Amino acid sequence: MFRESLFALFLLSAFSSSLLPLTTAQDYVLDTDGHAVENHGTYYLLPAKSGSGGGGIEVAATGKESCALTVVQSLNEDSMGLPLKLSSPSITTSHFTEYTSLSIEFTSAPAPCSSASEWTVVKGLPEGRAVKLNDYGNTVEGDFAFVCAKREFYRCNKSYQLIFCPYGLMRCEDVGISIDDDGNRRLVISDGNPFLFKLQKVGSSSSA
Structure with missing residues (x-):
């Protein structure tokens, strides 16, 4: 469930040091x-800089999972990952700004044993709170949002970070990368160490 007043929550929140001033909150997120x-558009989520050790975002079976339920960064730096649908039920406009509450989902569920495609955060895992698909169980209620990671002359340089805002808390947390013992690059709650990425529209040939 999304909260239409998420932006008001940000105005009251105690942001982590990695987040930018609230005066930038109305900037559109750019591809x-x-x-x-x-x-409701579809995009690839790619690392902001090449040579970071991984490629785009996809899903994998990790640990003792028999299904691909874990959101990970591809180990192949040349991989685009899987297409993602980005949508916000809290707004009626055709585009969204930073801090807008988001639903993030793969455009199709992984076969053969899962019907879920939407991202959620799961608690109680050995690696801490991690980003999984939404039929995993033991989920943390909250919203995702995009925030500009770096600005040049007061404009975002199209590099972003993902934050997660649990309901009932007065602050939001970074989503970063954690490498497990099998080498999987899992997306996890990693406050102060965000994963920086860019958004490329599916069908675009841009590599900027």
Whole structure:
């Protein structure tokens, strides 16, 4: 369930040091072509810099999972990962800004044993709270949002980080990468150590 008043929550929140001033909160999120990211659009989420050790975002079976339920960064730096649908039920506009509450989901559920495709955060795992698909269980209620990671002359350089805002708390947390014993690059709650990425629209040839 999304909260239509998420932006008001940010105004009251005690942000982590990695987040940017609230005066930037109305900036549109931009893709690699410099276009505002579309509400209900499909995009690849790629590392902001090449040579970071991984490629785009996909899903994998990790630990004792028999299904691919863990959201991970591809181990192949050349991989685009899987297409993601980005949508916000809290707004009616065709584009969204930073801090807008988001639903993030793969455009299709992984076969053969899961019907879920939407991201959620799961607690009680050995690696801490991690990003999984939403039929995993033991989930943390909250919202995802995008925040500009770096600005140049007061404009975002199209590099972003993902934050997660648990309901009932007065602060939001970074989503970062944690490498497990099998080498999987899992997306986890990693406050102060965010994963930086760019958004490329599916069908675009841009590599900026």
